[in-house]
Amino acid sequence: MSATMKDRRSARASHLCRCGLAFAALLVASMPAAAQPMDANAVMAAIDQKTAAYRDVATKIWSLAEVGYQETQSSALLQEQLRSAGFTVNAGVAGIPTAFTATWGSGKPVIGIIGEFDALPGLSQAAQPDRKPLVADGPGHGCGHHLFGTAATASAIAVKAWLSANKRSGTLRFYGTPAEEGGAGKVYMLRAGLFDDIDAVVTMHPGDRNASSASSTLANITGKFRFRGLSAHASTAPDRGRSALDGVEAMNAMVNLMREHVPSDARIHYVITNGGRAPNVVPDFAEAYYYARHNDMRVLEGIWERITNAARGAALGTGTTMELEVTGAVWNVLPNSYLVSLMQDNLRKVGGYEYTPAERAFAEGIRKTLDGELPPIDSANAVFAPEAGIGSASTDLGDVSWRVPTVQLSAATWVPGTPAHSWQAVAAGGMSIGVKGMIVAAKSMSLMAMDLFSDPAHLVKARAEFDKRRGPDFKYATRLADRKPPLDYRK
Numbered sequence: 477m478s479a480t481m482k483d484r485r486s487a488r489a490s491h492l493c494r495c496g497l498a499f500a501a502l503l504v505a506s507m508p509a510a511a512q513p514m515d516a517n518a519v520m521a522a523i524d525q526k527t528a529a530y531r532d533v534a535t536k537i538w539s540l541a542e543v544g545y546q547e548t549q550s551s552a553l554l555q556e557q558l559r560s561a562g563f564t565v566n567a568g569v570a571g572i573p574t575a576f577t578a579t580w581g582s583g584k585p586v587i588g589i590i591g592e593f594d595a596l597p598g599l600s601q602a603a604q605p606d607r608k609p610l611v612a613d614g615p616g617h618g619c620g621h622h623l624f625g626t627a628a629t630a631s632a633i634a635v636k637a638w639l640s641a642n643k644r645s646g647t648l649r650f651y652g653t654p655a656e657e658g659g660a661g662k663v664y665m666l667r668a669g670l671f672d673d674i675d676a677v678v679t680m681h682p683g684d685r686n687a688s689s690a691s692s693t694l695a696n697i698t699g700k701f702r703f704r705g706l707s708a709h710a711s712t713a714p715d716r717g718r719s720a721l722d723g724v725e726a727m728n729a730m731v732n733l734m735r736e737h738v739p740s741d742a743r744i745h746y747v748i749t750n751g752g753r754a755p756n757v758v759p760d761f762a763e764a765y766y767y768a769r770h771n772d773m774r775v776l777e778g779i780w781e782r783i784t785n786a787a788r789g790a791a792l793g794t795g796t797t798m799e800l801e802v803t804g805a806v807w808n809v810l811p812n813s814y815l816v817s818l819m820q821d822n823l824r825k826v827g828g829y830e831y832t833p834a835e836r837a838f839a840e841g842i843r844k845t846l847d848g849e850l851p852p853i854d855s856a857n858a859v860f861a862p863e864a865g866i867g868s869a870s871t872d873l874g875d876v877s878w879r880v881p882t883v884q885l886s887a888a889t890w891v892p893g894t895p896a897h898s899w900q901a902v903a904a905g906g907m908s909i910g911v912k913g914m915i916v917a918a919k920s921m922s923l924m925a926m927d928l929f930s931d932p933a934h935l936v937k938a939r940a941e942f943d944k945r946r947g948p949d950f951k952y953a954t955r956l957a958d959r960k961p962p963l964d965y966r967k
Protein backbone atom coordinates (compact mmCIF):
# COMPACT_ATOMS: atom_id res chain seq x y z
CA MET A 477 0.00 0.00 0.00
CA SER A 478 1.29 3.47 -0.79
CA ALA A 479 2.02 6.03 1.89
CA THR A 480 -0.75 8.22 0.47
CA MET A 481 -3.33 5.47 0.62
CA LYS A 482 -2.26 4.53 4.13
CA ASP A 483 -2.50 8.18 5.22
CA ARG A 484 -5.92 8.50 3.69
CA ARG A 485 -7.23 5.31 5.28
CA SER A 486 -5.86 6.13 8.71
CA ALA A 487 -7.28 9.64 8.39
CA ARG A 488 -10.67 8.12 7.65
CA ALA A 489 -10.32 5.69 10.54
CA SER A 490 -9.53 8.51 12.95
CA HIS A 491 -12.59 10.41 11.71
CA LEU A 492 -14.68 7.35 12.46
CA CYS A 493 -13.17 7.14 15.92
CA ARG A 494 -13.95 10.75 16.69
CA CYS A 495 -17.37 11.07 15.11
CA GLY A 496 -18.57 7.49 15.47
CA LEU A 497 -21.90 6.62 13.97
CA ALA A 498 -22.67 10.14 12.86
CA PHE A 499 -19.81 10.03 10.39
CA ALA A 500 -20.73 6.53 9.21
CA ALA A 501 -24.27 7.77 8.59
CA LEU A 502 -22.88 10.69 6.66
CA LEU A 503 -20.88 8.27 4.50
CA VAL A 504 -23.98 6.22 3.71
CA ALA A 505 -26.00 9.36 3.04
CA SER A 506 -23.36 10.58 0.63
CA MET A 507 -23.21 7.30 -1.31
CA PRO A 508 -26.08 7.96 -3.73
CA ALA A 509 -24.12 11.02 -4.90
CA ALA A 510 -21.78 8.60 -6.69
CA ALA A 511 -24.71 7.47 -8.83
CA GLN A 512 -25.38 11.01 -10.05
CA PRO A 513 -24.93 11.36 -13.82
CA MET A 514 -21.25 11.81 -14.67
CA ASP A 515 -19.84 14.10 -17.32
CA ALA A 516 -16.35 13.96 -18.85
CA ASN A 517 -14.89 16.11 -16.09
CA ALA A 518 -16.30 13.85 -13.41
CA VAL A 519 -14.83 10.80 -15.16
CA MET A 520 -11.40 12.43 -15.35
CA ALA A 521 -11.64 13.50 -11.71
CA ALA A 522 -12.52 9.94 -10.72
CA ILE A 523 -9.34 8.71 -12.44
CA ASP A 524 -7.28 11.43 -10.76
CA GLN A 525 -8.63 10.40 -7.37
CA LYS A 526 -7.40 6.85 -7.90
CA THR A 527 -3.95 7.80 -9.20
CA ALA A 528 -2.15 6.46 -6.12
CA ALA A 529 -3.95 3.12 -6.31
CA TYR A 530 -3.20 2.73 -10.05
CA ARG A 531 0.40 3.79 -9.46
CA ASP A 532 0.69 0.93 -6.97
CA VAL A 533 -0.78 -1.56 -9.45
CA ALA A 534 1.55 -0.44 -12.24
CA THR A 535 4.58 -0.42 -9.94
CA LYS A 536 3.78 -3.94 -8.78
CA ILE A 537 3.59 -5.20 -12.38
CA TRP A 538 6.80 -3.28 -13.17
CA SER A 539 8.55 -5.02 -10.26
CA LEU A 540 7.21 -8.46 -11.20
CA ALA A 541 8.38 -8.00 -14.83
CA GLU A 542 6.81 -11.24 -16.00
CA VAL A 543 7.60 -12.25 -19.60
CA GLY A 544 5.22 -13.54 -22.27
CA TYR A 545 2.71 -16.22 -21.18
CA GLN A 546 4.22 -16.24 -17.69
CA GLU A 547 2.41 -13.11 -16.50
CA THR A 548 0.45 -15.02 -13.84
CA GLN A 549 0.58 -12.43 -11.06
CA SER A 550 0.33 -9.39 -13.34
CA SER A 551 -2.75 -10.81 -15.03
CA ALA A 552 -4.32 -11.74 -11.66
CA LEU A 553 -3.71 -8.26 -10.30
CA LEU A 554 -5.54 -6.59 -13.20
CA GLN A 555 -8.34 -9.15 -13.01
CA GLU A 556 -8.75 -8.34 -9.33
CA GLN A 557 -9.14 -4.59 -10.07
CA LEU A 558 -11.82 -5.27 -12.65
CA ARG A 559 -13.64 -7.90 -10.62
CA SER A 560 -13.91 -5.66 -7.60
CA ALA A 561 -15.23 -2.88 -9.85
CA GLY A 562 -18.11 -5.14 -10.88
CA PHE A 563 -16.85 -6.72 -14.11
CA THR A 564 -17.43 -10.40 -14.87
CA VAL A 565 -13.98 -11.87 -15.39
CA ASN A 566 -13.39 -14.81 -17.67
CA ALA A 567 -9.85 -16.03 -17.01
CA GLY A 568 -7.67 -18.47 -18.93
CA VAL A 569 -9.42 -17.87 -22.25
CA ALA A 570 -8.21 -19.13 -25.67
CA GLY A 571 -6.17 -21.88 -24.01
CA ILE A 572 -3.85 -19.30 -22.45
CA PRO A 573 -3.71 -19.24 -18.63
CA THR A 574 -2.86 -15.51 -18.46
CA ALA A 575 -5.36 -14.28 -21.08
CA PHE A 576 -8.69 -12.95 -19.83
CA THR A 577 -11.70 -10.85 -20.61
CA ALA A 578 -13.67 -8.71 -18.16
CA THR A 579 -17.16 -7.70 -19.25
CA TRP A 580 -19.74 -5.27 -17.91
CA GLY A 581 -23.16 -4.28 -19.23
CA SER A 582 -25.27 -5.74 -22.00
CA GLY A 583 -26.48 -5.10 -25.50
CA LYS A 584 -25.06 -2.92 -28.24
CA PRO A 585 -22.70 -1.31 -28.85
CA VAL A 586 -19.89 -3.54 -27.65
CA ILE A 587 -16.71 -1.56 -27.06
CA GLY A 588 -13.39 -3.24 -26.30
CA ILE A 589 -10.45 -1.88 -24.34
CA ILE A 590 -7.16 -3.76 -24.68
CA GLY A 591 -4.46 -3.99 -22.02
CA GLU A 592 -1.05 -5.67 -22.29
CA PHE A 593 1.26 -6.60 -19.39
CA ASP A 594 4.25 -8.69 -20.54
CA ALA A 595 7.87 -7.68 -19.92
CA LEU A 596 11.03 -8.20 -21.99
CA PRO A 597 14.02 -10.41 -21.20
CA GLY A 598 17.34 -8.82 -20.25
CA LEU A 599 16.08 -5.30 -19.56
CA SER A 600 15.98 -5.26 -15.76
CA GLN A 601 16.65 -1.71 -14.60
CA ALA A 602 16.16 0.42 -11.47
CA ALA A 603 14.02 3.56 -11.65
CA GLN A 604 17.08 5.77 -11.91
CA PRO A 605 18.69 7.70 -14.78
CA ASP A 606 21.79 5.56 -15.16
CA ARG A 607 22.16 1.91 -16.14
CA LYS A 608 21.61 -0.30 -13.12
CA PRO A 609 19.91 -3.68 -13.51
CA LEU A 610 17.87 -4.75 -10.48
CA VAL A 611 18.49 -8.39 -11.39
CA ALA A 612 21.50 -9.30 -13.53
CA ASP A 613 20.16 -10.22 -16.98
CA GLY A 614 16.62 -10.19 -15.53
CA PRO A 615 13.50 -9.04 -17.38
CA GLY A 616 12.18 -5.49 -17.41
CA HIS A 617 9.27 -3.47 -18.72
CA GLY A 618 11.11 -1.95 -21.69
CA CYS A 619 7.90 -1.52 -23.66
CA GLY A 620 5.95 -0.09 -20.71
CA HIS A 621 3.27 -2.77 -20.78
CA HIS A 622 2.78 -2.42 -16.99
CA LEU A 623 1.51 1.11 -17.69
CA PHE A 624 -0.39 -0.14 -20.74
CA GLY A 625 -2.32 -2.77 -18.77
CA THR A 626 -2.97 -0.46 -15.84
CA ALA A 627 -4.05 2.55 -17.95
CA ALA A 628 -6.46 0.32 -19.85
CA THR A 629 -7.82 -1.14 -16.60
CA ALA A 630 -8.25 2.34 -15.09
CA SER A 631 -10.05 3.43 -18.22
CA ALA A 632 -12.39 0.40 -18.26
CA ILE A 633 -13.31 1.00 -14.62
CA ALA A 634 -13.95 4.72 -15.24
CA VAL A 635 -16.09 4.06 -18.32
CA LYS A 636 -18.08 1.42 -16.44
CA ALA A 637 -18.79 3.96 -13.67
CA TRP A 638 -19.94 6.45 -16.31
CA LEU A 639 -22.17 3.91 -18.08
CA SER A 640 -23.67 2.90 -14.78
CA ALA A 641 -24.17 6.42 -13.37
CA ASN A 642 -25.73 7.63 -16.63
CA LYS A 643 -27.84 4.46 -17.01
CA ARG A 644 -26.55 3.81 -20.51
CA SER A 645 -26.91 0.50 -22.27
CA GLY A 646 -24.09 -1.21 -24.07
CA THR A 647 -21.34 -3.70 -23.31
CA LEU A 648 -17.83 -2.82 -22.24
CA ARG A 649 -15.22 -5.53 -22.52
CA PHE A 650 -11.66 -5.39 -21.28
CA TYR A 651 -9.19 -7.71 -23.01
CA GLY A 652 -6.20 -8.81 -20.96
CA THR A 653 -3.87 -9.78 -23.80
CA PRO A 654 -0.63 -11.56 -22.83
CA ALA A 655 2.63 -12.10 -24.70
CA GLU A 656 2.51 -9.21 -27.16
CA GLU A 657 6.30 -9.37 -27.39
CA GLY A 658 6.63 -12.26 -29.82
CA GLY A 659 3.93 -14.55 -28.43
CA ALA A 660 1.03 -13.17 -30.54
CA GLY A 661 -1.45 -13.64 -27.70
CA LYS A 662 -4.12 -11.58 -29.46
CA VAL A 663 -4.04 -13.79 -32.55
CA TYR A 664 -5.08 -16.80 -30.47
CA MET A 665 -7.73 -14.74 -28.68
CA LEU A 666 -9.10 -13.64 -32.08
CA ARG A 667 -9.06 -17.24 -33.27
CA ALA A 668 -11.11 -18.23 -30.21
CA GLY A 669 -13.82 -15.82 -31.37
CA LEU A 670 -13.38 -13.40 -28.48
CA PHE A 671 -13.53 -10.35 -30.75
CA ASP A 672 -16.45 -11.53 -32.90
CA ASP A 673 -19.13 -9.28 -31.38
CA ILE A 674 -17.03 -6.13 -30.95
CA ASP A 675 -17.84 -2.82 -32.66
CA ALA A 676 -14.58 -0.98 -31.92
CA VAL A 677 -11.40 -1.35 -29.90
CA VAL A 678 -9.70 1.43 -27.94
CA THR A 679 -6.14 1.04 -26.73
CA MET A 680 -2.87 2.86 -26.01
CA HIS A 681 0.86 2.33 -26.09
CA PRO A 682 3.55 3.89 -23.91
CA GLY A 683 5.83 6.26 -25.76
CA ASP A 684 7.92 9.41 -25.51
CA ARG A 685 5.11 11.76 -26.60
CA ASN A 686 1.35 12.28 -26.48
CA ALA A 687 -0.35 11.69 -29.84
CA SER A 688 -3.13 9.69 -31.37
CA SER A 689 -1.50 6.91 -33.43
CA ALA A 690 -2.08 7.19 -37.16
CA SER A 691 0.77 5.00 -38.34
CA SER A 692 0.86 1.40 -39.43
CA THR A 693 3.35 -1.35 -38.66
CA LEU A 694 4.92 -4.19 -40.63
CA ALA A 695 3.21 -7.52 -41.03
CA ASN A 696 5.59 -10.23 -39.90
CA ILE A 697 5.80 -13.97 -40.56
CA THR A 698 8.39 -16.04 -38.75
CA GLY A 699 9.36 -19.67 -39.06
CA LYS A 700 12.00 -22.33 -38.57
CA PHE A 701 13.15 -24.27 -41.65
CA ARG A 702 14.51 -27.63 -40.50
CA PHE A 703 16.64 -29.68 -42.91
CA ARG A 704 17.48 -33.32 -42.36
CA GLY A 705 20.24 -35.23 -44.21
CA LEU A 706 22.52 -38.16 -43.56
CA SER A 707 25.65 -38.22 -41.40
CA ALA A 708 28.91 -39.68 -42.68
CA HIS A 709 32.63 -39.09 -42.23
CA ALA A 710 33.26 -35.85 -44.08
CA SER A 711 36.63 -37.04 -45.42
CA THR A 712 36.47 -40.83 -45.72
CA ALA A 713 32.84 -41.23 -46.86
CA PRO A 714 31.38 -37.88 -47.97
CA ASP A 715 29.59 -39.57 -50.87
CA ARG A 716 27.56 -41.55 -48.34
CA GLY A 717 26.34 -38.39 -46.60
CA ARG A 718 23.80 -35.71 -47.42
CA SER A 719 24.44 -32.39 -45.71
CA ALA A 720 21.53 -30.69 -43.98
CA LEU A 721 23.73 -27.59 -43.79
CA ASP A 722 23.94 -27.62 -47.60
CA GLY A 723 20.16 -27.43 -47.57
CA VAL A 724 20.23 -24.36 -45.32
CA GLU A 725 22.99 -22.70 -47.36
CA ALA A 726 21.27 -23.39 -50.67
CA MET A 727 18.05 -21.97 -49.28
CA ASN A 728 19.78 -18.84 -47.98
CA ALA A 729 21.57 -18.34 -51.32
CA MET A 730 18.27 -18.50 -53.20
CA VAL A 731 16.54 -16.14 -50.76
CA ASN A 732 19.44 -13.69 -51.04
CA LEU A 733 19.10 -13.72 -54.85
CA MET A 734 15.35 -13.24 -54.40
CA ARG A 735 15.84 -9.97 -52.52
CA GLU A 736 16.22 -8.16 -55.85
CA HIS A 737 12.86 -9.44 -57.02
CA VAL A 738 10.61 -8.63 -54.08
CA PRO A 739 9.21 -5.17 -53.28
CA SER A 740 12.11 -3.07 -52.01
CA ASP A 741 10.33 -2.29 -48.75
CA ALA A 742 10.20 -5.95 -47.74
CA ARG A 743 12.56 -7.07 -45.00
CA ILE A 744 13.93 -10.59 -44.75
CA HIS A 745 16.29 -11.63 -41.97
CA TYR A 746 17.59 -14.99 -40.81
CA VAL A 747 19.98 -16.72 -38.49
CA ILE A 748 21.33 -20.25 -38.68
CA THR A 749 20.32 -21.72 -35.36
CA ASN A 750 21.94 -25.08 -36.06
CA GLY A 751 24.62 -25.72 -38.67
CA GLY A 752 26.05 -29.03 -37.50
CA ARG A 753 28.51 -29.80 -34.75
CA ALA A 754 31.89 -30.70 -36.24
CA PRO A 755 33.41 -30.11 -39.69
CA ASN A 756 34.41 -33.76 -40.01
CA VAL A 757 30.83 -34.97 -39.65
CA VAL A 758 28.39 -34.35 -42.48
CA PRO A 759 25.56 -32.58 -40.58
CA ASP A 760 22.35 -34.59 -40.57
CA PHE A 761 20.43 -31.68 -39.09
CA ALA A 762 20.49 -27.93 -39.71
CA GLU A 763 18.00 -25.15 -39.07
CA ALA A 764 17.49 -21.60 -40.34
CA TYR A 765 15.19 -19.23 -38.45
CA TYR A 766 13.56 -16.64 -40.72
CA TYR A 767 11.60 -13.41 -40.27
CA ALA A 768 9.96 -11.69 -43.23
CA ARG A 769 8.14 -8.36 -43.04
CA HIS A 770 6.18 -6.06 -45.27
CA ASN A 771 3.61 -3.34 -44.67
CA ASP A 772 0.86 -5.37 -46.31
CA MET A 773 0.21 -8.91 -45.13
CA ARG A 774 -1.30 -9.79 -48.50
CA VAL A 775 2.03 -8.97 -50.20
CA LEU A 776 3.99 -10.68 -47.44
CA GLU A 777 2.00 -13.89 -47.88
CA GLY A 778 3.34 -14.11 -51.44
CA ILE A 779 6.92 -13.41 -50.36
CA TRP A 780 6.69 -16.05 -47.63
CA GLU A 781 5.42 -18.58 -50.16
CA ARG A 782 8.49 -17.91 -52.32
CA ILE A 783 10.85 -18.25 -49.34
CA THR A 784 9.19 -21.59 -48.59
CA ASN A 785 9.62 -22.64 -52.22
CA ALA A 786 13.32 -21.77 -52.00
CA ALA A 787 13.55 -24.09 -48.99
CA ARG A 788 11.72 -26.87 -50.85
CA GLY A 789 14.02 -26.42 -53.86
CA ALA A 790 17.09 -26.44 -51.63
CA ALA A 791 16.02 -29.72 -50.07
CA LEU A 792 15.41 -31.27 -53.48
CA GLY A 793 18.76 -30.12 -54.82
CA THR A 794 20.78 -31.27 -51.83
CA GLY A 795 19.08 -34.61 -51.32
CA THR A 796 17.75 -33.59 -47.92
CA THR A 797 14.27 -33.16 -46.51
CA MET A 798 12.79 -29.98 -45.13
CA GLU A 799 10.01 -29.22 -42.72
CA LEU A 800 8.75 -25.78 -41.78
CA GLU A 801 7.32 -24.66 -38.46
CA VAL A 802 5.62 -21.28 -38.74
CA THR A 803 6.32 -19.77 -35.32
CA GLY A 804 4.58 -16.44 -35.69
CA ALA A 805 2.42 -14.34 -37.99
CA VAL A 806 1.01 -10.90 -37.25
CA TRP A 807 -0.74 -8.48 -39.56
CA ASN A 808 0.27 -4.88 -40.16
CA VAL A 809 -1.86 -2.38 -38.22
CA LEU A 810 -4.80 -1.03 -40.23
CA PRO A 811 -5.26 2.58 -39.08
CA ASN A 812 -8.68 4.20 -39.04
CA SER A 813 -8.31 7.90 -39.68
CA TYR A 814 -11.81 8.72 -38.46
CA LEU A 815 -11.06 7.16 -35.09
CA VAL A 816 -7.55 8.65 -35.08
CA SER A 817 -8.92 12.18 -35.27
CA LEU A 818 -11.61 11.47 -32.66
CA MET A 819 -8.93 10.13 -30.35
CA GLN A 820 -6.79 13.19 -31.04
CA ASP A 821 -9.71 15.47 -30.04
CA ASN A 822 -10.07 13.58 -26.78
CA LEU A 823 -6.35 13.60 -26.10
CA ARG A 824 -6.36 17.38 -26.59
CA LYS A 825 -9.16 17.70 -24.04
CA VAL A 826 -7.00 15.80 -21.55
CA GLY A 827 -3.73 17.55 -22.47
CA GLY A 828 -0.18 16.70 -21.40
CA TYR A 829 1.49 17.24 -18.04
CA GLU A 830 4.32 19.26 -16.49
CA TYR A 831 7.46 17.89 -14.86
CA THR A 832 8.21 18.63 -11.22
CA PRO A 833 11.82 19.81 -10.62
CA ALA A 834 12.73 16.25 -9.55
CA GLU A 835 11.20 14.75 -12.71
CA ARG A 836 13.03 17.30 -14.83
CA ALA A 837 16.33 16.40 -13.18
CA PHE A 838 15.57 12.72 -13.85
CA ALA A 839 14.75 13.51 -17.49
CA GLU A 840 17.97 15.49 -17.90
CA GLY A 841 19.90 12.51 -16.53
CA ILE A 842 18.23 10.09 -18.96
CA ARG A 843 18.77 12.41 -21.92
CA LYS A 844 22.54 12.47 -21.29
CA THR A 845 22.49 8.74 -22.13
CA LEU A 846 20.48 9.09 -25.37
CA ASP A 847 21.93 9.58 -28.85
CA GLY A 848 20.62 11.61 -31.75
CA GLU A 849 18.36 14.62 -32.00
CA LEU A 850 15.90 14.71 -29.13
CA PRO A 851 12.49 16.39 -28.91
CA PRO A 852 12.27 19.25 -26.38
CA ILE A 853 12.61 18.07 -22.79
CA ASP A 854 9.29 19.60 -21.75
CA SER A 855 7.31 18.06 -24.62
CA ALA A 856 5.26 15.82 -22.29
CA ASN A 857 3.12 18.93 -21.70
CA ALA A 858 2.21 19.02 -25.40
CA VAL A 859 -0.04 16.96 -27.63
CA PHE A 860 1.69 16.14 -30.93
CA ALA A 861 -0.12 15.82 -34.26
CA PRO A 862 -0.77 12.22 -35.31
CA GLU A 863 1.95 11.02 -37.69
CA ALA A 864 0.83 8.80 -40.52
CA GLY A 865 3.42 6.45 -41.95
CA ILE A 866 4.74 2.97 -41.43
CA GLY A 867 6.77 2.08 -38.39
CA SER A 868 9.18 -0.82 -38.74
CA ALA A 869 7.94 -2.69 -35.69
CA SER A 870 5.33 -5.46 -35.72
CA THR A 871 2.55 -6.18 -33.24
CA ASP A 872 -0.32 -8.61 -32.74
CA LEU A 873 -2.63 -5.58 -32.46
CA GLY A 874 -2.38 -5.66 -36.27
CA ASP A 875 -4.61 -8.73 -36.44
CA VAL A 876 -7.22 -7.09 -34.19
CA SER A 877 -7.20 -3.98 -36.40
CA TRP A 878 -8.21 -6.03 -39.47
CA ARG A 879 -11.00 -7.71 -37.55
CA VAL A 880 -12.53 -4.65 -35.86
CA PRO A 881 -12.01 -0.86 -36.18
CA THR A 882 -9.19 -0.11 -33.73
CA VAL A 883 -7.68 3.08 -32.36
CA GLN A 884 -4.59 3.57 -30.26
CA LEU A 885 -2.85 6.51 -28.68
CA SER A 886 0.70 7.05 -27.56
CA ALA A 887 1.19 8.67 -24.15
CA ALA A 888 4.39 10.28 -22.86
CA THR A 889 5.36 7.69 -20.26
CA TRP A 890 9.06 7.95 -21.18
CA VAL A 891 11.50 10.85 -21.28
CA PRO A 892 11.31 12.56 -24.72
CA GLY A 893 13.73 10.84 -27.11
CA THR A 894 13.61 7.44 -25.36
CA PRO A 895 13.30 4.46 -27.71
CA ALA A 896 11.11 1.48 -26.83
CA HIS A 897 12.85 -1.66 -25.55
CA SER A 898 15.55 0.33 -23.77
CA TRP A 899 16.66 0.47 -20.13
CA GLN A 900 15.77 4.17 -20.22
CA ALA A 901 12.15 3.20 -20.91
CA VAL A 902 12.18 0.80 -17.95
CA ALA A 903 13.64 3.51 -15.70
CA ALA A 904 11.02 6.19 -16.48
CA GLY A 905 8.26 3.59 -16.42
CA GLY A 906 9.15 2.79 -12.81
CA MET A 907 8.72 6.35 -11.51
CA SER A 908 6.28 9.26 -11.58
CA ILE A 909 6.86 10.22 -15.25
CA GLY A 910 5.49 6.83 -16.25
CA VAL A 911 2.51 7.24 -13.93
CA LYS A 912 1.65 10.71 -15.28
CA GLY A 913 1.73 9.43 -18.85
CA MET A 914 -0.41 6.46 -17.81
CA ILE A 915 -3.05 8.78 -16.38
CA VAL A 916 -3.11 10.84 -19.61
CA ALA A 917 -3.72 7.59 -21.49
CA ALA A 918 -6.40 6.35 -19.06
CA LYS A 919 -8.37 9.59 -19.37
CA SER A 920 -8.05 9.83 -23.16
CA MET A 921 -9.13 6.23 -23.67
CA SER A 922 -12.09 6.83 -21.36
CA LEU A 923 -13.30 9.91 -23.23
CA MET A 924 -12.84 8.03 -26.49
CA ALA A 925 -14.90 5.05 -25.34
CA MET A 926 -17.57 7.39 -23.95
CA ASP A 927 -17.84 9.07 -27.37
CA LEU A 928 -18.31 5.68 -29.01
CA PHE A 929 -21.04 4.73 -26.54
CA SER A 930 -22.73 8.14 -26.84
CA ASP A 931 -23.03 8.62 -30.57
CA PRO A 932 -23.73 5.67 -32.91
CA ALA A 933 -22.67 7.84 -35.86
CA HIS A 934 -19.04 7.46 -34.78
CA LEU A 935 -19.22 3.69 -35.13
CA VAL A 936 -21.00 3.94 -38.48
CA LYS A 937 -18.30 6.24 -39.88
CA ALA A 938 -15.46 4.18 -38.45
CA ARG A 939 -16.99 1.01 -39.89
CA ALA A 940 -17.47 2.58 -43.34
CA GLU A 941 -13.79 3.52 -43.51
CA PHE A 942 -12.80 0.10 -42.17
CA ASP A 943 -14.86 -1.70 -44.84
CA LYS A 944 -13.45 0.49 -47.58
CA ARG A 945 -9.84 -0.05 -46.51
CA ARG A 946 -10.23 -3.81 -46.19
CA GLY A 947 -11.93 -4.15 -49.57
CA PRO A 948 -15.16 -5.97 -50.47
CA ASP A 949 -13.90 -9.56 -50.45
CA PHE A 950 -11.67 -9.36 -47.44
CA LYS A 951 -11.64 -12.24 -45.02
CA TYR A 952 -9.26 -12.27 -42.09
CA ALA A 953 -7.07 -15.36 -41.86
CA THR A 954 -3.95 -16.28 -39.96
CA ARG A 955 -1.12 -18.70 -40.74
CA LEU A 956 -1.27 -19.66 -37.08
CA ALA A 957 -4.58 -21.38 -37.75
CA ASP A 958 -3.64 -24.75 -36.30
CA ARG A 959 -0.88 -23.73 -33.96
CA LYS A 960 -1.22 -24.01 -30.19
CA PRO A 961 -0.29 -20.87 -28.26
CA PRO A 962 3.49 -21.23 -27.67
CA LEU A 963 3.15 -20.99 -23.89
CA ASP A 964 6.79 -21.90 -23.33
CA TYR A 965 8.37 -19.56 -25.88
CA ARG A 966 10.16 -17.55 -23.18
CA LYS A 967 11.30 -20.58 -21.18
Ligand SMILES: [Zn+2]
Pocket residue numbers: 618619657896897
Ligand atom coordinates in the same frame (compact mmCIF):
# COMPACT_ATOMS: atom_id res chain seq x y z
ZN1 LIG B 1 7.61 -3.90 -27.49
Ligand SMILES: [Zn+2]
Pocket residue numbers: 619620621656681
Ligand atom coordinates in the same frame (compact mmCIF):
# COMPACT_ATOMS: atom_id res chain seq x y z
ZN1 LIG C 1 4.77 -2.70 -26.65
